[in-house]
Amino acid sequence: MAEAPKVAVIRTGLANLASVLAGLRRAGADPFVTEDPSDVGRSPYVVLPGVGAFGPAMERLNDSGMADRLRERYEAGRPTLSVCLGLQLLHASSEENPGVEGLGIIQLHIRKFPSTLRIPQLGWNEVRPESSAAYLQLGYAYFANSFHAPSVAEGWTPAHTTYGVNFVSAIERGAWLACQFHPELSGDWGLQLLKNWLSLAPSRIVKSEVKAC
Amino acid sequence: MLTRRIIPCLDCRDGRVVKGVKFQGLRDAGDPPTLAHAYELQGADELVLLDVSATPDGRATAVETVRKVREVLSIPLTVGGGVRSAENARKLLEAGADKVGVNTAAVENPKVIRDIADQFGSQCSVVALDAARRLDGAGWEVVILSGKKRTGLDAIDWAAKVVEFGAGEILLTSWDRDGTRSGYDLELLSAVSKVTNVPVIASGGAATPQHLLEALDAGADAVLAASIFHDGEYTVQTIKQFLTDRKVPIRP
Numbered sequence: 001m002a003e004a005p006k007v008a009v010i011r012t013g014l015a016n017l018a019s020v021l022a023g024l025r026r027a028g029a030d031p032f033v034t035e036d037p038s039d040v041g042r043s044p045y046v047v048l049p050g051v052g053a054f055g056p057a058m059e060r061l062n063d064s065g066m067a068d069r070l071r072e073r074y075e076a077g078r079p080t081l082s083v084c085l086g087l088q089l090l091h092a093s094s095e096e097n098p099g100v101e102g103l104g105i106i107q108l109h110i111r112k113f114p115s116t117l118r119i120p121q122l123g124w125n126e127v128r129p130e131s132s133a134a135y136l137q138l139g140y141a142y143f144a145n146s147f148h149a150p151s152v153a154e155g156w157t158p159a160h161t162t163y164g165v166n167f168v169s170a171i172e173r174g175a176w177l178a179c180q181f182h183p184e185l186s187g188d189w190g191l192q193l194l195k196n197w198l199s200l201a202p203s204r205i206v207k208s209e210v211k212a213c
Numbered sequence: 214m215l216t217r218r219i220i221p222c223l224d225c226r227d228g229r230v231v232k233g234v235k236f237q238g239l240r241d242a243g244d245p246p247t248l249a250h251a252y253e254l255q256g257a258d259e260l261v262l263l264d265v266s267a268t269p270d271g272r273a274t275a276v277e278t279v280r281k282v283r284e285v286l287s288i289p290l291t292v293g294g295g296v297r298s299a300e301n302a303r304k305l306l307e308a309g310a311d312k313v314g315v316n317t318a319a320v321e322n323p324k325v326i327r328d329i330a331d332q333f334g335s336q337c338s339v340v341a342l343d344a345a346r347r348l349d350g351a352g353w354e355v356v357i358l359s360g361k362k363r364t365g366l367d368a369i370d371w372a373a374k375v376v377e378f379g380a381g382e383i384l385l386t387s388w389d390r391d392g393t394r395s396g397y398d399l400e401l402l403s404a405v406s407k408v409t410n411v412p413v414i415a416s417g418g419a420a421t422p423q424h425l426l427e428a429l430d431a432g433a434d435a436v437l438a439a440s441i442f443h444d445g446e447y448t449v450q451t452i453k454q455f456l457t458d459r460k461v462p463i464r465p
Contacts (some may be wrong), residue, residue, distance in 0.1 A: 016306040016307065016309075016310070016311060016333065016337065017307075018280075018283055018306070018307060019283065019309055019310035019311055020291075020311075021284050022284055022286075022309060022387060023240070024288065025284075026287065031315075033257065051333060051334050051336070051337065052333065052334045053334070055372065098315060098430070115410070117410075118379050118410050118411060118412050119411065120335065120336045120382075120412075121215060121383070122336065122412045122434070123215050123216060123217070123218050123259075123434065123435065124215070124216045124218065124257060124258055124464040125215045125216065126214065139465045140216065140465070142259075142288065142289055143215075144289075144311075144336040145336070145337070146336070149456050163214075163215055164214060182289075183287055184287070185287065185289045186288075187253065187288055187425060188287070190287060193286055200256070205220055
């Protein structure tokens with residue numbers, strides 16, 4: 001059997017990383033936690049997790065130099081998985097902290113769920129990927145979010161989910177996968193998604209350009 | 214569409230799952246990771262691990278138990294029991310809890326709810342609200358210290374307040390019904406779910422699938438039960454089938 005692939009998991013602050021680390025181990029990877037931007041540059045796989053708020057997380061990514069390394073990694077198209085807040089951070093901005101610039105890899109905005117709903121959305125909801133998706137399959141995933149991406153950026157293949165409104169629950173492009181839900185908490189379906197990404201991403205590298213904000 | 218959650222609860226003491234009525238006469242019910250994994254296979258949507266240890270040594274064991282459960286568990290894990298500070302919460306989150314429940318400490322010092330929400334996000338801040346019908350029958354009051362102390366605090370007002378303090382979910386236990394097998398307190402449940410816009414988990418009194426259905430109809434977003442699963446009377450799977458047949462949105 002091939003050696004377990006090394007996966008750098010970015011510490012974005014006080015996030016609980018135990019679940020994502022355990023999930024990656026179950027998927028056959030050898031994950032490690034890092035606060036060193038050079039790991040983001042050189043690691044074969046990177047995971048951008050995220051629990052907490054948009055503004056403070058961006059501040060830490062900017063101050064540590066992680067933000068620039070992530071944009072470079074996107075331009076090079078190297079395997080990267082963003083989870084929950086991680087997906088939101090790829091965007092230009094969020095209603096959670098107006099005025100804070102996101103990574104800007106996706107030039108779209110994150111919105112709050114309508115206040116008529118129970119917030120946060122906590123629980124299992126259906127994920128419906130487009131048929132051209134490479135990693136994502138139809139199934140149920142566990143969500144814990146108050147904010148969401150309403151629309152899909154050009155060049156990304158989405159999955160959609162409905163919670164009062166229709167929103168983008170995951171996107172993929174080349175070796176990049178971003179999930180609003182938690183694959184590490186989504187049972188066998190989530191485990192299969194992690195395995196799909198680990199095994200297929202290295203052969204799906206697509207280079208891109210990050211447009212200046 | 215968001216599905217309703219079925220949540221088995223593991224009461225743990227000194228590294229073992231225990232069961233008993235109102236924490237009296239506890240009997241050994243098994244090894245936490247083994248039971249946790251079995252419930253995931255049965256289709257549990259989430260697990261609650263409640264540490265009912267009474268000693269500091271027991272508390273330290275709870276962190277170890279969380280770590281062991283996390284390694285085998287691919288569904289969310291909420292841990293409660295004896296959490297008094299954001300620092301306690303941090304230890305449990307680092308060990309692998311996804312959410313932390315605060316009970317007595319939240320009543321004594323509501324700032325702890327805010328501290329946990331600020332540091333780790335509202336989605337990991339669960340307030341465990343234990344309520345009992347007032348002795349004169351007029352409404353419900355909050356009880357603390359495992360039901361030993363009545364606070365006089367109105368349970369419905371308190372439910373609305375904890376959300377202002379940053380709670381992302383309420384685990385609502387009826388102390389009158391807990392361990393009685395007479396069904397959830399539906400009136401309490403409906404009153405609480407009307408005054409808050411965060412998810413509400415119903416707890417206390419479940420003995421049949423019908424009880425779970427009633428709680429979901431009364432406004433619960435999720436239902437928690439312990440003994441009906443531990444006794445092997447029903448599996449999560451059979452209960453999910455019962456609810457699906459009655460048109461409740463349930464994860465297959």
